[in-house]
Amino acid sequence: MSEQDETLQIFFSETDELLKLAEESLLALESTPKSTSDIEQLFRSVHTVKSSAAMVGFICISDYAHLLETLLERIRSGKLAVTKNLITLLLGSIDFIRSMADRVSQGEAEADPEVLGEKKDQVKRYLGVEAISTAEEEPHPPVTEAPRGAAQFSFYKIDLKFRRDLFYSGQDPLLLLLGLSELGEFVQVAADLSELPDFEDFSMYDLYVSWHIIIKTNRSYEELEDVFMFVKDDNEISIEDITKRYREGVDTELAGRKLGEVLLEKGRITQEVLTDALEKQKMLGAILVEDGKIQSEELDQAVALQEESRAVYRKTTIRVDVEKINSLVNLGEEMGIGISKVHTLLEKYTGHGQTELMEEMQNLLKVNREFQERVTRVRMFPLEGTFRRFQRIARDLAFQQNKQINIISTGLDTELDKEVIEHITDPLKHLVRNCVDHGIETPEERQAKGKPPAGIIEFKAYQRGGKIFVEIRDDGRGIDLASVQRRGLEEGWIKPDQVLSKEALLAFIFKSGFSTRSRVTELSGRGVGMDVVKTQLDQIGGIIKIHTEKDRGASFTLCLPLRYSLMEVLRVMMQGISYLVPLQAIVGTEKFDKGLVKSFGAQEKMYPFRDDYLPLVDITKILDTGMPAANGHVAALVFLDTGARAFGIPVDEVLEPQQIIVKTLETNYRSVKGIAGATILGDGSVSLVLDLLGLEEMFFENSFKGVQLDEGEEKANP
Amino acid sequence: MSEIKQYVIFSLDEEMYGIEILKIKEVVSYQKITPIPNTKGFVRGIINLRGVIVPVFDLREKFNLPQTTYNRFYIIIVMEISGRVMGVIVDEISDVMELFPEEVQDASNLPPGIRAEYIKAIGKKEDGLTILLDVDRLMSLEELEILDGT
Numbered sequence: 003m004s005e006q007d008e009t010l011q012i013f014f015s016e017t018d019e020l021l022k023l024a025e026e027s028l029l030a031l032e033s034t035p036k037s038t039s040d041i042e043q044l045f046r047s048v049h050t051v052k053s054s055a056a057m058v059g060f061i062c063i064s065d066y067a068h069l070l071e072t073l074l075e076r077i078r079s080g081k082l083a084v085t086k087n088l089i090t091l092l093l094g095s096i097d098f099i100r101s102m103a104d105r106v107s108q109g110e111a112e113a114d115p116e117v118l119g120e121k122k123d124q125v126k127r128y129l130g131v132e133a134i135s136t137a138e139e140e141p142h143p144p145v146t147e148a149p150r151g152a153a154q155f156s157f158y159k160i161d162l163k164f165r166r167d168l169f170y171s172g173q174d175p176l177l178l179l180l181g182l183s184e185l186g187e188f189v190q191v192a193a194d195l196s197e198l199p200d201f202e203d204f205s206m207y208d209l210y211v212s213w214h215i216i217i218k219t220n221r222s223y224e225e226l227e228d229v230f231m232f233v234k235d236d237n238e239i240s241i242e243d244i245t246k247r248y249r250e251g252v253d254t255e256l257a258g259r260k261l262g263e264v265l266l267e268k269g270r271i272t273q274e275v276l277t278d279a280l281e282k283q284k285m286l287g288a289i290l291v292e293d294g295k296i297q298s299e300e301l302d303q304a305v306a307l308q309e310e311s312r313a314v315y316r317k318t319t320i321r322v323d324v325e326k327i328n329s330l331v332n333l334g335e336e337m338g339i340g341i342s343k344v345h346t347l348l349e350k351y352t353g354h355g356q357t358e359l360m361e362e363m364q365n366l367l368k369v370n371r372e373f374q375e376r377v378t379r380v381r382m383f384p385l386e387g388t389f390r391r392f393q394r395i396a397r398d399l400a401f402q403q404n405k406q407i408n409i410i411s412t413g414l415d416t417e418l419d420k421e422v423i424e425h426i427t428d429p430l431k432h433l434v435r436n437c438v439d440h441g442i443e444t445p446e447e448r449q450a451k452g453k454p455p456a457g458i459i460e461f462k463a464y465q466r467g468g469k470i471f472v473e474i475r476d477d478g479r480g481i482d483l484a485s486v487q488r489r490g491l492e493e494g495w496i497k498p499d500q501v502l503s504k505e506a507l508l509a510f511i512f513k514s515g516f517s518t519r520s521r522v523t524e525l526s527g528r529g530v531g532m533d534v535v536k537t538q539l540d541q542i543g544g545i546i547k548i549h550t551e552k553d554r555g556a557s558f559t560l561c562l563p564l565r566y567s568l569m570e571v572l573r574v575m576m577q578g579i580s581y582l583v584p585l586q587a588i589v590g591t592e593k594f595d596k597g598l599v600k601s602f603g604a605q606e607k608m609y610p611f612r613d614d615y616l617p618l619v620d621i622t623k624i625l626d627t628g629m630p631a632a633n634g635h636v637a638a639l640v641f642l643d644t645g646a647r648a649f650g651i652p653v654d655e656v657l658e659p660q661q662i663i664v665k666t667l668e669t670n671y672r673s674v675k676g677i678a679g680a681t682i683l684g685d686g687s688v689s690l691v692l693d694l695l696g697l698e699e700m701f702f703e704n705s706f707k708g709v710q711l712d713e714g715e716e717k718a719n720p
Numbered sequence: 721m722s723e724i725k726q727y728v729i730f731s732l733d734e735e736m737y738g739i740e741i742l743k744i745k746e747v748v749s750y751q752k753i754t755p756i757p758n759t760k761g762f763v764r765g766i767i768n769l770r771g772v773i774v775p776v777f778d779l780r781e782k783f784n785l786p787q788t789t790y791n792r793f794y795i796i797i798v799m800e801i802s803g804r805v806m807g808v809i810v811d812e813i814s815d816v817m818e819l820f821p822e823e824v825q826d827a828s829n830l831p832p833g834i835r836a837e838y839i840k841a842i843g844k845k846e847d848g849l850t851i852l853l854d855v856d857r858l859m860s861l862e863e864l865e866i867l868d869g870t
Binding site for chain 2: 329336669686
């Protein structure tokens with residue numbers, strides 16, 4: 003790798019990391035909009051991306067990040083409030099930077115100039131146009147009272163509270179407002195209805211409404227005042243120059259204020275409504291305490307822990323090449339094998355110093371056990387990052403579809419093998435999309451059903467009995483079994499009069515081409531997906547279970563192995579060589595009774611198993627090792643079901659079942675048909691793991707092709 | 721070839737061969753090899769090298785030399801070739817030899833009938849003659865594929 007390449011490599015992985023951090027802080031900001039530490043982190047991440055992009059010469063990325071930084075600076079200095087829309091824009095910006103980096107890494111141009119311009123404009127809209135030119139003077143531009151030229155606009159806040167009997171004086175507030183509107187552009191007009199009495203007390207000759215107006219104008223204070231010339235004396239009219247606050251065309255004061263106050267001022271709600279709502283509103287913790295779910299001490303502890311972990315989590319990770327870790331894991335295992343071999347030898351040893359040696363050995367065994375455990379843990383990562391990504395996906399999707407969701411994640415510290423995480427990310431992503439797309443209803447629909455408007459999506463992870471469980475649950479409409487059945491009928495999977503159990507119906511969801519939803523969304527609903535989910539899980543030996551209840555929601559539970567390549571196998575001997583058969587495909591083993599074999603033609607043999615006759619497949623014939631056949635003697639049969647076919651294989655001996663780590667042959671050699679990989683047994687020897695699907699194919703589809711001729715070896719000899 | 725190169729010299733059925741020392745990762749004694757099904761004789765099988773699965777090749781088979789029963793006195797030379805680790809079985813390792821450029825003769829002048837495709841050059845030292853193998857070629861993936869007819 004050249005130095006240049008290496009620098010780029012560092013840039014890509016660093017940028018990736020930084021964007022993740024930025025995204026993380028954005029999501030955190032959404033729930034706690036004023037968290038300075040998150041704003042700081044966000045700012046730092048974007049800043050670093052900017053500088054390193056500039057360093058490696060990616061001008062578009064660095065320019066764009068710079069613009070973003072300017073916007074963030076405004077948030078940091080409290081001039082711009084963090085709103086949901088702003089977060090959405092920023093999340094989009096992070097995605098855009100990521101896509102630019104991706105493009106560059108594939109050797110393309112950073113961005114389409116047109117797209118880049120558009121994206122920049124989006125950001126600029128938040129900055130306000132004039133802000134761009136002053137961007138470099140940040141962070142503390144002097145606020146001057148400099149005389150404004152005619153072309154320069156000012157902002158005025160005008161509060162109008164008229165006498166109740168205004169109408170009797172022949173004045174009409176509407177005309178006054180119209181007159182005012184001719185002088186400039188209304189930025190905001192809010193009618194304050196809080197004085198409005200109950201209906202029976204209402205008098206149509208009285209004026210109850212007052213107004214709060216913000217106007218953008220190039221006229222002077224006096225000109226504005228003139229509009230109210232006839233009313234200003236005996237009414238409460240106040241005109242205030244707030245241009246300072248409105249530097250970028252956005253009311254920067256809003257940032258530091260509470261939402262309720264803002265709404266109140268805009269006349270969207272009355273004081274009573276606000277107070278009422280505030281009384282209802284409590285912190286999640288307080289609600290839990292109140293409901294008796296937790297004790298308040300527990301709450302305090304949890305909060306403290308959470309804060310602590312937030313601080314620590316960011317500090318203590320380093321990036322290491324997976325290869326390095328893998329070789330450590332390999333060596334660790336080898337050392338374990340070595341130690342246990344020495345241990346066995348030592349147990350037989352009776353010579354000098356036997357006691358001391360044995361004592362040391364015991365220590366070594368202890369250290370080794372701990373070492374093994376730790377080494378395996380090195381590859382394990384908490385699901386936290388993955389869940390956070392899903393949170394983001396769910397949030398974005400809900401936002402697009404105008405749905406409201408609350409996300410609950412538990413078991414964030416549950417650790418999984420990195421490779422397993424990589425393999426389940428896509429399936430989980432799909433499930434999350436399904437939950438938002440198909441599961442969660444619109445707020446109106448939910449309220450009609452008597453549910454709270456915001457749906458709940460729950461991510462949960464836990465470990466139980468050597469397996470990891472990952473659950474995704476929503477409280478939406480659930481899976482509509484009736485339409486599943488309809489689909490089944492349409493596709494001809496079910497016969498018209500057939501009655502199927504809930505489980506059997508749910509199994510159809512994993513069939514390719516299945517989708518009950520007629521509406522196609524961007525992400526899910528195209529009928530691809532659930533079958534892919536299943537395939538992906540099959541690959542790592544995972545299982546998925548669905549639970550659903552109409553209008554109560556659906557849950558998908560993934561049951562996963564602790565490690566990616568961890569497999570349960572049965573060890574068998576065939577002609578002196580030991581092979582490993584995946585346990586999940588084994589339906590039973592039986593003693594071989596020659597008398598029960600039924601022959602078909604010259605070669606084919608059938609054997610009774612339970613109620614059926616199953617073909618016998620002589621694996622040693624398919625797996626030709628080129629070695630002289632050892633004096634094998636078939637003593638047992640192992641019956642297998644690959645999902646497509648069931649058959650039996652004759653073996654000499656059935657040994658113990660074990661958990662093994664499958665290593666691929668491709669690393670140093672290449673793939674071999676019929677072999678899934680190899681593993682190192684407890685005694686250090688190598689054994690091959692059978693690939694049943696491959697074998698099945700070889701036996702059932704190639705059995706008529708005859709024996710291949712030996713050739714190629716002699717080609718150089720004339 | 722302008723500089724001195726070191727070669728590990730080994731014997732195979734009384735014949736001397738050399739492999740560039742820089743290609744060699746380590747040397748281990750022969751151990752039980754697990755055969756891989758449906759591969760031709762050249763691919764002997766796989767061994768466990770400290771937790772890594774390593775394929776082992778039989779040079780006798782490749783060079784049409786008489787077969788022998790391998791035991792623990794034979795040697796496996798483990799090499800790393802374009803990122804992949806693999807081993808070859810040899811009779812014994814005799815020497816590490818330094819060859820000056822003038823002691824290396826290219827393989828263009830070989831008697832007919834000798835399979836030149838895996839020979840990189842001939843080493844001449846004192847009165848001995850050593851066949852320097854082109855291991856990159858010998859162990860290339862393409863070569864393995866041709867061999868298996870896949």
